[in-house]
Amino acid sequence: MLDVQELHAFYGTSHVVQGVSLSIAAGEAVALMGRNGVGKTSTLKSIMGLETRTQGTVRFDGQALAGMAPHVRAARGLGYVPEERAVFPQMTVEENIRIGALVHRSMNQADCLDAAYALFPVLRERRQQMAGTLSGGQQKMLGLARAIALKPKLLMVDEPSEGLMPANVELITNSLLEATTAGLTVFVVDSSFDLVRTLCSRLYAMDRGVLIGMYRPADFSGPDELAATILGEHATEASGRGDEVR
């Protein structure tokens, strides 16, 4: 489904993603983990085409994405939910969901709205409310529900559990799990052990712009061991436990 080879991304003079190579099969849920600022978000944005200075090859569904604008990638089935600013604050919840549905002419808007509301019923109650006035958790739900309702082939989600209370993390985890069970391919950046263990079959660890290992969540007994292995200060040294990354 997704094949990334030697991906590089730059911010000014900073080389933030340094030769990342990874692949995700259809129907799989894979996580990308690492400390803050190691290049995880830049990796997702580069795949989505939102980073302007990138190098490398990204193939999605058998097709090279080089030079393709983000909206064209989205039209081909690539979905993306950013960590922050995932909603249009001065538009209602309903309008937020309809924006994507308006792009896909074959998509029935009522079905799209129903699908989003079915994932998080609270959104139906607040459908006429401005998205910017929702709580942080509800905004995350809106961004995720909208993306899932559009039925992408691959959904990339950046930090869906960040800053949420446990009940909301569980809601979001369950919605992603339900979507993957239904066949959606997911690539998620998150630091929640529970979310990754529940959802993903594999996880890539990243440090300072490079992938340092590939693991199975089952390899870890709990979040502390996971953190000590891939999120800690000695991530690079600890990477020996994981499979070698191409």
Place this chain on the structure above:
Amino acid sequence: MIEQILLQALNGLVVGSSLALVAAGLALLFGVLHIINFAQGDFFMLGGYAVWFVLSLTQNYVIAMVVGTLLVAILGGALLSAICWPLLQKSPVLILLATLGASLILQQVATNYLGGDTKLVPFPITANLSLGPIQYPLYYVLVVATGMGVLILGYFALRYTRYGIWLRAVAQNRPMAASLGVPVPRVYLVTLAVCSGLAAMAGGLLLPLYSVYPTVGNDVILNAFIVVVAGGLGNFRGAAIISLLVGEVLSVGSLFLMPNVLKVVLFALVIVLLVVRSRGTHGLVRL
């Protein structure tokens, strides 16, 4: 005296509604693309020339308005895309300078090829409308109705049409809109064309009132900028409301004040409005 005030108040609506078309385009452009377009007044000028030209061929004012507006919308959309697109990711000052350059070039081209003289056209409708004691030109009423009608249509188009919703989405969060599949380059192009077309429509509507000459846009653009700043940059509805207020101040105020003093009063009112709004009070006008 009351009749004069009433007459000037009606004239203020004419000035305000046409100014609103120019200013709404400016506001839209800033709201979506964050572009301050100095050439907006020149699309007003081109609209006047285009209507004058098509009118001379067809002798039909409605056709001249429609064709002239569409011509300038297409030309303006293409021109602004060509000069702004390569500069979008760079400093906003570059785009500002580019549109200023485009403005000067358009004025010079108009002078060279269309002459520096004023082009006049007769009123397409000479009938008057009885408004109490006032006999008011029907064409003026039509200018107000057209201007207001287009703005109301624009407001609902922004709220309910596919492009309107996309346009607001791009204005609020461009990367997210693109990630959802919104064709951002097409939205930009349509916005640029619509903004140019709005100015052109105003230029065409006011052609029988003020005539057209190469620098006519300079007289319009200053007031349009005042409106856009006072109405809130990027605020389509605010620009429309403030346009009407500016039109009324200029028109009714001309009964009591000299033109130069009137401009000072207008600037003072805008400054007061900005100060009040910047203090977080909900201002003189709720937008």
